[in-house]
Amino acid sequence: MLYWFLKWVAIGPLLRVIFRPKAYGVDHVPAEGPAILASNHLSYADWLFMPLTLPRRVTFVAKAEYFTTPGIKGWFQKKFFSGAGQVPIDRSGADAAEGAMKSAMKILAAGELFGIYPEGTRSHDGKLYRGKTGVARLALESGAPVIPCAVVGTDVVAPTGKVFGQWTRPVVRFGPPLDFSRYEGMSNDRYILRSITDEIMYEVMRLSEQEYVDMYASKAKELTKAAKEPVEPSDATSSAKKAS
Template sequence: MFYWFLKWVAIGPWLRLVFRPQVSGAEHVPADGPAILASNHLSYADWLFMPLTLPRRVTFVAKAEYFNTPGIKGWFQKKFFAGSGQVPIDRSGASAAEGAMSAAKRILEGGELFGIYPEGTRSHDGKLYRGKTGVARLALECRVPVIPVAVVGTDVVAPPGRTFGRFTRPTVRFGAPLDFSRYEGMENDRYILRSITDEIMYEIMRLSGQEYVDMYAARAKEESKKEPTPPSAPDQRLAS
């Protein structure tokens, strides 16, 4: 109930009024039953705008810190994230990936929509990076379709490293469901998992128009920090 209050009364109308998000392909999302929504990840605002375009609840996993912060602030934070379709997951340990998979399976087995960002983290430069194979394993083990999603413009509204950016109308594009039932029983074949994941990422790339980089986003982000700063141009006034 709190989720519906948050979406339709507290946040939804305000976001719709101010940003007027555009949507296409929403008819590809089933009216009922489980499905995976696999999206690109440009901004922390993605999880707000994508579910806003659908009448159904979309559930994501979020880091546990959002749910166990003490005090009044922590209480409101917990209510906000729980109400907006987030479930906690401890991402600090070695079992973080398995914990996320278990949570996702529970959501899908309950007939709900599960949202996932195959890149694993936000893109730091607007490019689309290599997907992790968890989305493929989840699709095969739960026997559910994968709907590719592209969110465009959220990195303008809320750029990486900043709370607010510039005004624009975000766009959410849903692609046709991808059926991987032909690979049933092959969820432990890493070549199959990679093939499925690459197919999903290709569809996301096609919908988003992003440049694709065959590298994991986390690694690309780390390497970008190591790049030397280009020397500044000499002051021509001093050189003359």
Template structure:
């Protein structure tokens, strides 16, 4: 498969040689059969380093546009994302979230590993944010175990807002599989979904050592952006007043 060519012949050896990622707990990932790998999200490089540490393919969902763009550029883009272990969001879903869930269930139904970032978006400040309950719903509807995992140092290699950062050896840690079969049939109970998600996030926090913030990452980004704008405006107004007074 193109994926294994990309990983074993091209990309994999280069990343391993240059960055020498450290791993811990790989034995917690099933050697066969489906499992959900729930990971923190520090950088766009996470989906490169985490799967690199495993002998099995890890599949993520990506925007459908990455697979439907016409022309040579679109074909190359499709080959890259397909080869790198990503599948398009199922457009038959009512929205992006349900479409992603449908795609994930197909991957797991075929006995593969599925990677998911419960935070929904990258952390902009290195802290761990509240998880969205999609990971819990997926676990209950499929009945597969959830393996918590944490990447450390990828935000140094590729910081938010930058293509490249500085060198470090990323660390990838995997925790013991979490079994939620005791909640079978309760996938529509929002309190159960929140409880499961919080348990998963706690394990990710324990593995990563990150500070936890009980707020969605997307909202935290907006709040920090507004705060920065307000501070910049206040600073500009102060400077203007000082200039008038001088």
């Protein structure tokens, strides 16, 4: 109930009036039953604008800390994230990735929509990066169709590293459902998982019109950060300078 209050009474109308987001291909999202919404990830605002364009609830997984912080602040934080369609990662698994998978399976088993960012992290430069195979494994183990989608313009509204950006009209595009039932029972085959993930990312690229980079976003961020760091002179260089 709180979700609908936040979406339609509090956050939704405000975002609609200010930003007037446009949506295309909404009819590709099933009116009922489970589906995986695989999206690009340009901004922390993506999880607000994409679900706003749909009549159904879209659930994402979030860090468990958002739901376990003590005190009044923790209580409001938990209510906000719960109401906005977020659920904590199931910590009963061996690691965060396994916990996220368990949480996602519960959501899909309940016949709901599950949102996922296959890149694993926000793009730091507006490009689309290689998807992680968790989305493929989730599709095979749940049997749910994958709806590729793209959110455009949120990196202008809420750029990475900034609280506020500039006004623009975000666009959300949904593609036709992708059915991977032909690979049923092959969720442990890493080549199949990679093939499925690449097919999903190709459709996301087509919808978002982003430049694609065949590298994980986390690795690209590390390389960008390293390139910006000052280079310490080598011992040989230092010795040469002293000699001169």
